Amino acid sequence: MKIIIIGDGKVGYSLAENLxxxxxxxxxxxxxxxxxxxxxxxxxVMCIKGNGVSTKILLEAEVQSSDLLIAVTSSDEMxxxxxxxxxxxxxxxxxxxxxxxxxxxxxxxxKAELGLDMVINPEQAAxxxxxxxxxxxxxxxxxxxxKGRVEMVEIEVTQDMAVVGMHLxxxxxxxxxSVLIGAVLRENEVIIPDGEFEVRKNDTIYIIGRPSRVYxxxxxxxxxxxxxxxxxxxxxxxxxxxxxxxxxxxxxKIKIVEIDRDRCTELTEILPDTLxxxxxxxxxxxxxxxxxxxxxxxxxxxxxxxxxxxxxxLAKQYGVRKVVAKINRLxxxxxxRGMGVDNVVNPNFITANYILRYxxxxxxxxxxxxxxxxxxVGDRVEAIELTxxxxxxxxxxxxxxxxxxxxxxxxxxxxxxxxxxxHGSDVIKPGDNVILVTxxxxxxxxxxxxxxxxxx
Amino acid sequence: xxxxxxFKSLGTVLCIEAACMVPALLVSxxxxxxxxxxxxxxxxxxxxxxxxxxxxxxxxxxxxxxxxFAIVAFAWLLVSIxxxxxxxxxxxxxxxxxxxxxxxxxxxxxxxxxxxxVESLPKGILFWRSFTHxxxxxxxxxxxxxIMPSVKGNTLHIMKAESPGPAPGKFVxxxxxVAKILYGMYxxxxxxxxxxxxxxxxxxxxxxxxxxxTAGTGGFSSRNASIGAYGSVYIEIVITVFMLLFGVNFxxxxxxxxxxxxxxxxxxxxxxxxxxxLVMIALIALNIKGTVFKSIGETIRYSSFQVSSIITTxxxxxxxxxxxxxxxxxLIVLLMLTGASAGSTGGGMKCIRIILLFKIIKREITKIIxxxxxxxxxxxxxxxxxxxxxGIMAFFFIYIAIFAASTAVVSLDNKDMxxxxxxxxxxxxxxGPGLGIVGPTGNFADFSIIxxxxxxxxxxIGRLEIYPILLLLCPTSWxxxxx
Numbered sequence: 001m002k003i004i005i006i007g008d009g010k011v012g013y014s015l016a017e018n019l020x021x022x023x024x025x026x027x028x029x030x031x032x033x034x035x036x037x038x039x040x041x042x043x044x045v046m047c048i049k050g051n052g053v054s055t056k057i058l059l060e061a062e063v064q065s066s067d068l069l070i071a072v073t074s075s076d077e078m079x080x081x082x083x084x085x086x087x088x089x090x091x092x093x094x095x096x097x098x099x100x101x102x103x104x105x106x107x108x109x110x111k112a113e114l115g116l117d118m119v120i121n122p123e124q125a126a127x128x129x130x131x132x133x134x135x136x137x138x139x140x141x142x143x144x145x146x147k148g149r150v151e152m153v154e155i156e157v158t159q160d161m162a163v164v165g166m167h168l169x170x171x172x173x174x175x176x177x178s179v180l181i182g183a184v185l186r187e188n189e190v191i192i193p194d195g196e197f198e199v200r201k202n203d204t205i206y207i208i209g210r211p212s213r214v215y216x217x218x219x220x221x222x223x224x225x226x227x228x229x230x231x232x233x234x235x236x237x238x239x240x241x242x243x244x245x246x247x248x249x250x251x252x253k254i255k256i257v258e259i260d261r262d263r264c265t266e267l268t269e270i271l272p273d274t275l276x277x278x279x280x281x282x283x284x285x286x287x288x289x290x291x292x293x294x295x296x297x298x299x300x301x302x303x304x305x306x307x308x309x310x311x312x313x314l315a316k317q318y319g320v321r322k323v324v325a326k327i328n329r330l331x332x333x334x335x336x337r338g339m340g341v342d343n344v345v346n347p348n349f350i351t352a353n354y355i356l357r358y359x360x361x362x363x364x365x366x367x368x369x370x371x372x373x374x375x376x377v378g379d380r381v382e383a384i385e386l387t388x389x390x391x392x393x394x395x396x397x398x399x400x401x402x403x404x405x406x407x408x409x410x411x412x413x414x415x416x417x418x419x420x421x422x423h424g425s426d427v428i429k430p431g432d433n434v435i436l437v438t439x440x441x442x443x444x445x446x447x448x449x450x451x452x453x454x455x456x
Numbered sequence: 457x458x459x460x461x462x463f464k465s466l467g468t469v470l471c472i473e474a475a476c477m478v479p480a481l482l483v484s485x486x487x488x489x490x491x492x493x494x495x496x497x498x499x500x501x502x503x504x505x506x507x508x509x510x511x512x513x514x515x516x517x518x519x520x521x522x523x524x525f526a527i528v529a530f531a532w533l534l535v536s537i538x539x540x541x542x543x544x545x546x547x548x549x550x551x552x553x554x555x556x557x558x559x560x561x562x563x564x565x566x567x568x569x570x571x572x573x574v575e576s577l578p579k580g581i582l583f584w585r586s587f588t589h590x591x592x593x594x595x596x597x598x599x600x601x602x603i604m605p606s607v608k609g610n611t612l613h614i615m616k617a618e619s620p621g622p623a624p625g626k627f628v629x630x631x632x633x634v635a636k637i638l639y640g641m642y643x644x645x646x647x648x649x650x651x652x653x654x655x656x657x658x659x660x661x662x663x664x665x666x667x668x669x670t671a672g673t674g675g676f677s678s679r680n681a682s683i684g685a686y687g688s689v690y691i692e693i694v695i696t697v698f699m700l701l702f703g704v705n706f707x708x709x710x711x712x713x714x715x716x717x718x719x720x721x722x723x724x725x726x727x728x729x730x731x732x733x734l735v736m737i738a739l740i741a742l743n744i745k746g747t748v749f750k751s752i753g754e755t756i757r758y759s760s761f762q763v764s765s766i767i768t769t770x771x772x773x774x775x776x777x778x779x780x781x782x783x784x785x786x787l788i789v790l791l792m793l794t795g796a797s798a799g800s801t802g803g804g805m806k807c808i809r810i811i812l813l814f815k816i817i818k819r820e821i822t823k824i825i826x827x828x829x830x831x832x833x834x835x836x837x838x839x840x841x842x843x844x845x846x847g848i849m850a851f852f853f854i855y856i857a858i859f860a861a862s863t864a865v866v867s868l869d870n871k872d873m874x875x876x877x878x879x880x881x882x883x884x885x886x887x888g889p890g891l892g893i894v895g896p897t898g899n900f901a902d903f904s905i906i907x908x909x910x911x912x913x914x915x916x917i918g919r920l921e922i923y924p925i926l927l928l929l930c931p932t933s934w935x936x937x938x939x
Contacts, residue, residue, distance in 0.1 A: 002629075025629040033841070041521070041612060046629040 001025070001363060002066040004091070006052030006082050007073035008035040010328065011097070011122070013043075014352040015070060019359065020044045027061045030073075052082045058089055067092040068362065070355060076100050080114055087115040093362060095355055099123055101241060101270075120354050126301075126347040127242030130324055133343050134231060134297050135250060136215070137322045138223045140204070140343060143374040145385045145435050146414040151211045152182065152383055154376065155223065157203045162221045169195035171221075179209030179217045180421045182411045182437040183381050190380050192409050192439050206376065206383075208411045208435065210419050228252060228296040228322060234281035234311050235302030236260075236267050239326065239347065243299065244271050255290065257281040259302075282307045284314060297322040305329060312341045360384075371433060381439050383411070386446055388432045393450050400424030405451040407439040457933065458523050460514045462530065465600075465614075467509025469531045472600055473538060474502035476591055477584065480542070483661075484580025491578035494546035502538055522933055524613025528597055529924035532916050535596050536560045539588055548581045557900065557908045562588030563596070564915035565803065567675025567771040567888030568879075570901045570908070575680055579661065586668040586676045592919065593672025593702070593801035594642050595619065602635035617924045621798025621806055622844050622851070627710050641709050642801075645701060646671040652694045658686070666772075670698045673802040675771030675888040682896065684774040689757065692774055696764045700733065703768035703796035724836055725808045729767075729797050732807070736763045736787055743784045759784075766791040769803040771888025773896030785891055789878065792885050803886030803918055805855060809848050811835065816845060854922055859884055862914050866907045879903070883911040884918040 001024045005012050008030035016039055020026045026045040029052040030036050036047040050057035052071065063069065069086040071079035076098045083094035095118040103110060107119055132142040141154035157164060163171055168181060172195075184191045185204040191197065199205065207214050219225055231247060233240050236258030247254050255275045258264050264278045279286045281302060292298065298315035300308035305327050312325040324343040327336060336344050357373035372385040388395065394402055399410060399422055413420040414433040420426055428434060428446070436443060443449060481495040519527070540559035543549040549558055554570045561568045562585055574582060591599065595618040601611055611631050616624055626634050646667050653663035665678045679685035683695055708720055720726065740759040741752075749755045758775045765772045766788050777788055795804010815833045822829055832839035862880045869876070871893060878890030879900065889896045900908065917925045927933050 020629070025633070027629050044612070044629070044631050046626045 001068060001359070002062070003027070003359070004029065004058075004061050004063060004066050004069045004086070006030070006069065006071045006079070008032065008039055008047075009072065009074065010348045011072045011351050012070075013039055014348060015072070015355055016043055016045050018352060018356055022359075024359070027066075029057055029061060053078060053085060055085060055089060058082075058086055064090040068095070068359065069093070070095045072097045072351075076103060080110065080116075083116055084114045093117040095120065095358060097122065097351065099238060101238060118355075118358050120351055122347040122351040123238035124242045125350045125354060126239045126326065126345055127246055129350055130239070130243050130299055130301075130343075130345055131246035131250065133324055133345075134228050134247065134252065134299075134322065136225070137228055137297070138218060138225060140337075141376065143372075143376070143383060145208075145372050145383075145412070146419075146433050149210065150208065150412050150414060150419060150435060151214055152206055152208045152374070152376075152411075153214050153218075154204060154206050155218070157199060157201055157205060159201050160222060163199045164201050166199055167195065168193055168197045168199070171199070175217055175220045178213045178419075178421055179207050180411055182206045182208045182383065182409055183376065183439070190439055192381075192407055192437060206381075206437070208383075208437075209421060226296075226321070230254070230295055231297040231299060232257065232287075232290065232292065232295045232315075234298070234300045234308070235326075236263050236276070237301060237303060239301045241267070241270060243301070244274055248273070255295075257286070257290070282311050282314075287311070287314065288318075292320065293318040295320050297324070299324045299326075301326040303328075309336060309339075309341070313339065316340050316342075372435075381437060382443070383435065383437050384443055385433055385435045386443075388428050388430055388434055388446055390430045391447050393447050394428055395430055396427050398425050398427055403451045405449050408443065408449045409437040410449075411435045411437050457526055457936075458514075458516065458519055460512050461517060461519055462523055462527050463509050464512045464514055465527045466530055466534060467506045467512070468600055468604065469535060469596060470502050470506030470509065470538065472596065472603070473535055473591075474499045474506060476587065477502070477542070480580050480584035480587055483583040484578065487579040489578035489580065491542070491546040491548070491580040494542045494544075495580060495584070497545050498538070498541040501541060505538075519611075519613060521613045521616075522927065524611070525617045525924040525927045526933070527614055528617035528920060529928045531597055532563065532920060532924075536563050536912075536916065539563060539584075542581060542584050546578065546581055548577050553905045553908050554901075557912050558585065559588065560912040560915050561888075562586075562674065562676065563592035564886050564919035565589050565592045565672040565674040565769070565801065566883060566886045566915045566918075567669065568883060568894070568911070568915075569676065569888075569899050572899055572901055573680055574678065579678075582665065582676075582678050583661070586665045586674070586678070589672035589674030589676060590646070590668040591672070593674065594638060598635045598638060601632055602639045604632070617920065619799060620803070620919075620921055621705075622809060622812075622848055623841075624799060625707075627707050637710060638706055641706055641713075642671065645698070649694065649698045652698075653691065656688060656690045656694060658691065666695065667698075669772065670695055670770060671702055671801065673699065673702050673768045673770045673796065673800070673886070675765075677772065682773045683761075692757065692761050695772060696761050699764045699768045699770045699772070700730075702770075703729065703764075703800050703802045705797040705799035707799055708797075719836075722836065724811060725797050728811050729807045732791075732794065733763055733767055736767070736791060740780075740784045740787055743781055743787075747781055748779060762788070763791065766887060767794060767802075767804075768796045768800075769885055769887045771882070773889060776895060776897050778891060778895040778897070789881065789891070792878070792881050792887055792890075795885055805852070805885070808835070809851065812840065812845065812848050813852060816849065851922065854926075855884070858914065858917060858922065862910050865910045866903070869902075869904050869907050871902075879907075879911065880914060883914040886915060886918050 003019055003024050004027045005016055006029045008028050016026050016028055020043050028039050028045055029048045031051055033049050036049055040047040048061055063086050069091045071082040073079055079096040083096045087094055094116050096116050098119050099121050111119055136142055138155055139153045143152045181193055183206040184193050230253040233256045236256045240256055244254055257277045257279055259280050261278055264276050267276050298320045300311045302308055308325045312323045315323045323341050325341050326345050357370055361370040370386055374383045410422050412435040413422050477495055477499050484492045484495055536559045540555040543555040543558055549555040557570050597614050597618045628634055649667040650663045662678055669676050711720055737760045741755040745755045761774050762777055793805055794810055795806050796802025798806045798808045819831050833845055859880055863877050866880055867876045875892030875894055879894045882890040894900060
């Protein structure tokens with residue numbers, strides 16, 4: 001597909017990187033020559049210096065024959081105008097990043113009037129991601145499928161868990177067969193496990209299943225799930241606003257520490273029942289006086305990665321059970337996890353994920369629609385939810401007879417209200433939502449998972 | 457530097473060279489002049505070395521600018537060395553240095569020869585000699601990018617190092633696609649020329665040889681008297697037109713294919729290139745009329761062919777310009793310096809650099825008149841980066857510096873001034889003939905081994921636009937930890 005990306009910031013770069021790797025023809029437009037230089041030298045993309053709003057530049061990028069335009073500049077208005085202009089010039093689809101909460105309530109109007117096909121709000125996405133993590137504290141990461149009916153939870157195995165040293169087939173017999181372990185990370189090696197796989201200490205496992213079952217399973221294998229009742233947020237930006245809204249729905253008490261006086265006043269207006277504290281969140285005495293140690297969770301979401309990291313480490317020191325830090329620079333999350341912070345959330349990465357999912361879906365307009373796509377284990381594994389078509393290659397054939405490519409696992413089949421953790425005799429029916437876990441592969445269509453080369 | 461990745465890429469390049477020898481092998485089979493064995497052996501050696509290098513396990517696939525430059529520099533040295541094998545094994549050129557010189561001259565599209573006489577050589581060997589022009593014209597590594605299925609992102613560095621011009625750009629997003637389009641246009645133009653030459657009554661073999669020579673702007677011929685041997689006005693016109701066509705930036709053709717004629721007419725480099733050609737033809741025609749040739753038709757015929765041949769750095773000849781008046785000879789030397797357009801198959805300093813150098817001078821003068829004026833140098837309406845401008849000035853200096861240093865070495869042979877300087881100039885600008893004893897009717901056989909080595913190096917330096925080879929000569933680039 002021919003894709004134009006306007007704005008070569010962190011999100012734009014990450015998108016260009018992933019999309020060009022997936023063999024799309026990517027053109028980046030930006031006003032900043034320095035930023036373009038980096039993309040031009042490291043990625044297989046074309047760079048055009050100029051203003052993405054200008055029709056001349058858009059035509060130079062051959063907008064009329066492009067399939068998709070993604071506007072991710074720092075300005076909402078600019079993104080909207082870019083998309084509008086491009087649509088008038090004949091681009092296939094448009095995606096705009098619109099982050100101002102003021103616009104959030106008018107999104108459907110804007111979408112219709114500007115001809116936007118998708119709107120992405122990174123802060124809102126990050127907020128909902130953090131809310132999911134707080135809802136289920138033991139998890140390092142939680143991803144949802146089938147509109148929330150299936151969850152994938154990332155958990156680190158510790159010495160005292162009952163599953164240590166057990167084979168997967170025994171785990172299924174003893175604890176629960178309604179969840180499945182879809183991927184394991186062991187010392188930097190990613191494994192798509194089979195029944196003979198033995199779980200060891202310090203593994204990171206990805207459990208897939210109905211949320212309640214996953215929860216049960218966790219309790220049975222000896223994970224202490226204690227509900228989080230109060231949370232301290234450091235930084236009162238837009239992520240904090242959305243997160244506060246989500247947390248309030250979950251009946252969790254929150255306290256926001258914000259360094260800017262005016263923003264504090266603003267927050268009191270838009271978040272009426274929330275405790276707002278004016279002060280520097282990286283100041284230890286302030287955090288202590290606000291009894292940081294007694295908090296169930298601490299979320300560091302200021303605009304500065306360094307402050308977030310330091311405060312998160314401080315909170316961990318004071319014994320806060322669940323510590324989440326927002327980090328904007330993509331590449332550092334593994335290092336920071338290694339330092340003891342429970343979760344690292346990256347809004348740009350989340351945004352890129354959302355858009356990638358849309359692009360895959362667009363590409364599959366002929367094949368299977370993509371409903372969800374998550375990249376896990378530092379980008380090396382993908383969990384993808386596809387709707388099954390009517391291809392004879394896989395429909396109504398028992399899974400054990402399907403010759404599935406190595407590195408692909410059919411994790412769950414969602415058929416209307418039924419959630420099936422598949423076994424050898426289960427079949428895929430047309431219209432089912434199938435959740436796959438894949439390693440080193442980009443699955444676009446269910447037909448791709450059938451290994452045709454060494455069949456039989 | 458990522459040595460493993462560099463050598464692995466070189467393995468691929470050698471395999472591609474082996475594949476490129478197959479057409480020459482077929483030709484040698486058809487004519488059966490005993491050169492077949494030399495090709496079979498060369499292909500075997502290339503394949504063994506190539507596949508061997510490809511077995512190298514790489515730690516990472518990341519290559520950076522310096523690795524890209526190193527790949528290109530090594531690739532050209534290796535390809536030239538291996539390309540000399542058929543000459544040596546078949547015994548067509550017995551001396552090692554001579555065979556290497558001929559091979560380098562082929563790949564760098566120079567077209568200088570140490571052979572006093574070519575018509576007695578086996579046809580397969582002559583075909584290979586000209587085919588190296590065709591490969592070298594667009595570039596061996598660009599060919600690799602075009603045919604390798606999975607091209608990584610940072611291969612832009614390879615393209616940058618091999619393609620001529622101050623800032624080679626992309627015109628479609630995918631590097632592999634760019635290389636494919638370039639080679640596609642190259643193949644089509646070459647085939648069209650072959651057809652035109654066939655119509656003019658040339659044999660298929662000769663048409664191919666001369667089409668390769670024109671397409672790569674090389675200049676090897678299968679005749680001792682070059683194009684002049686045919687004595688046909690039609691063939692001269694066809695070759696003149698195609699030489700000029702191959703001296704044009706290939707992105708111009710892509711724009712043309714896209715149907716954007718307007719922007720091409722405004723292209724400053726194209727205008728400068730064609731303008732220079734016309735002015736030079738007129739000046740030389742006026743100068744040689746009456747002294748060398750009698751009729752207007754003849755003066756135009758010879759001056760236009762020679763001007764096109766030199767500005768595109770091809771080096772075909774229909775007449776001996778050693779016999780021309782001094783003014784015309786000097787204009788020829790000027791054209792040797794200018795060279796063709798950036799992004800073409802031609803060599804030399806490239807028109808775009810000359811245009812920009814003039815614009816820089818103009819700006820300097822305005823600065824004296826208005827000391828506080830702020831100006832940007834523009835080309836085709838958009839400002840050129842200051843970094844590129846200073847790069848061009850540095851390039852100009854290093855070009856002249858290498859030219860001067862090499863001439864010093866070559867002058868050890870104690871030939872005359874004109875011959876020594878133009879020999880080096882024609883090598884570094886990839887032209888072929890110079891003036892004096894290396895003129896259109898002469899050759900490089902009389903130079904010493906040292907001079908031939910220096911000239912060979914100059915040809916590769918000129919073809920790769922200096923920096924990749926300079927990088928290899930710079931000790932810090934070799935160190936694993938380079939500070």
